[in-house]
């Protein structure tokens with residue numbers, strides 16, 4: 606699935622394939638049925654155009670483009686925490702097909718290579734572009750980064766609002782869910798965990 610192309614400066618560019626599982630035409634047909642079932646006359650603008658708009662929106666939210674995970678040699682020995690906070694994400698809840706969105710805070714203790722920082726946000730974006738459960742999203746991001754970086758530890762904190770919980774059903778307006786996914790040192794070492802959580806989610810910070 607992945608092609609690794611080392612270059613002369615020691616950077617490694619791992620090409621990750623895009624994910625494009627939706628049949629756009631089929632989705633549009635299904636949305637047409639849905640719009641009809643919602644009582645919309647099909648000879649109106651909404652009846653004619655909304656199925657295409659919604660199909661495009663679903664394809665956009667549930668597909669990811671091919672991208673390149675670039676790493677650099679950790680020549681200066683950065684073995685202290687590297688943390689990227691406040692990465693925005695939006696995903697679609699697998700239970701209700703409604704958005705859940707918030708922020709990811711992703712930290713790691715580097716091993717022999719350092720990622721280009723934007724690649725952390727791209728990893729979040731890639732796994733968010735599927736029907737998801739928040740816990741699974743965090744675990745997938747953590748597992749992916751641990752594998753790509755062969756690092757000492759990874760931590761992923763996600764803080765999100767689920768519209769299925771705040772705008773319908775129980776309508777718990779303002780509720781947010783925080784999930785934690787850790788690997789390696791960030792799973793086992795209390796000192797590392799404290800440092801990570803202290804910096805990733807200082808008390809009072811929210812999604």
Ligand SMILES: Nc1nc2c(ncn2[C@@H]2O[C@H](COP(=O)(O)OP(=O)(O)OP(=O)(O)O)[C@@H](O)[C@H]2O)c(=O)[nH]1
Pocket residue numbers: 698699700737738739740767769770774775
């Ligand atoms: N653990 C977890 N649960 C989620 C997530 N997204 C949605 N859910 C929950 O999935 C559950 C689905 O429960 P069901 O009882 O089958 O669905 P429902 O009848 O619509 O439930 P209500 O939302 O309580 O009205 C709900 O409790 C949702 O809040 C998520 O990311 N993680």
Ligand SMILES: [Zn+2]
Pocket residue numbers: 698699700701702703767769770
């Ligand atoms: Zn839901």
